[in-house]
Amino acid sequence: MTDEIGTLGPAGTYSHRAALSLGDDLRFYDGVPEIADAVERGDVNSGVVPVENSIEGSVNATLDVLVEYDLYIVGEVVVDVEHALLAHDDGFNVVASHPQALAQCRGYLRDSYPDAELRSVSSTAAGVEEAREDPAVAAIAHPSLADDTVRVIDDSVQDADGNSTRFVVLAREPADGGDKTSIVVYPGGDRPGLLYDILGVFKERGVNLTRIESRPSKRELGDYVFHIDFEGNRTSGADSHDEGGTDEILDALDEHVDWVEFLGSYDRVG
Numbered sequence: 001m002t003d004e005i006g007t008l009g010p011a012g013t014y015s016h017r018a019a020l021s022l023g024d025d026l027r028f029y030d031g032v033p034e035i036a037d038a039v040e041r042g043d044v045n046s047g048v049v050p051v052e053n054s055i056e057g058s059v060n061a062t063l064d065v066l067v068e069y070d071l072y073i074v075g076e077v078v079v080d081v082e083h084a085l086l087a088h089d090d091g092f093n094v095v096a097s098h099p100q101a102l103a104q105c106r107g108y109l110r111d112s113y114p115d116a117e118l119r120s121v122s123s124t125a126a127g128v129e130e131a132r133e134d135p136a137v138a139a140i141a142h143p144s145l146a147d148d149t150v151r152v153i154d155d156s157v158q159d160a161d162g163n164s165t166r167f168v169v170l171a172r173e174p175a176d177g178g179d180k181t182s183i184v185v186y187p188g189g190d191r192p193g194l195l196y197d198i199l200g201v202f203k204e205r206g207v208n209l210t211r212i213e214s215r216p217s218k219r220e221l222g223d224y225v226f227h228i229d230f231e232g233n234r235t236s237g238a239d240s241h242d243e244g245g246t247d248e249i250l251d252a253l254d255e256h257v258d259w260v261e262f263l264g265s266y267d268r269v270g
């Protein structure tokens, strides 16, 4: 069985940096669905994908993969994101990067390069590859990608300090447990008090939610799934759960919604 870890390439992406906290036997892919496919097929043992950024919020491709694939979250990694503007020199008129990175630097780009064309590419490191080949292109990426061809034109170009991205580790089987649990619930329609009922399940048990995020269900406008992260785990139950742990929470939620999907209980790694 392979021990390889799939992540977003080419070398030098923030996903690469996140994956290195798990191991160095890595295989690179062009996007989040491609990584999920590789984990599902067994081409790699696990996959490291971005899920949330402190400036720009959710990585929707990952939220969708969590619903659409039969995979589990077995760990999470948080990486500091410090972007630089890299180019041959200042004679560029295009800035290429991953759309999340462009969005994290939106204010900087508008103020400093209002006329530059913003080009979305598959990753920050893919943007640097374009910049190396074409002096008309600059990239937003980690400064360590500077070399003899592209240099750092400006550093720390993200719009807020403390920029960081949370990544999750995907695998075919769930982990044994961990401090945190992720689930997805699909209410299957709208009614007064629906969200109140869902949140009440956690409040009644004194369980702390760390995140709740809605995504379109893709069935019709205004129909959503909710991604929920909370403290506690499935196997041991959390100390704060008087009523017997996560399984009991899932059962209680089931009474209010169409379906609940367990995505995994896991710890932070690295």
Ligand SMILES: O=C(O)C(=O)C[C@]1(C(=O)O)C=C[C@@H](O)C=C1
Residues within 6 Å of the ligand: 008, 012, 013, 014, 015, 016, 050, 053, 059, 081, 098, 100, 101, 122, 123, 124, 125, 165
């Ligand atoms: O393009 C990269 O370097 C990535 O690893 C992707 C990604 C993302 O999708 O959020 C990861 C971290 C940063 O937030 C910017 C981009």
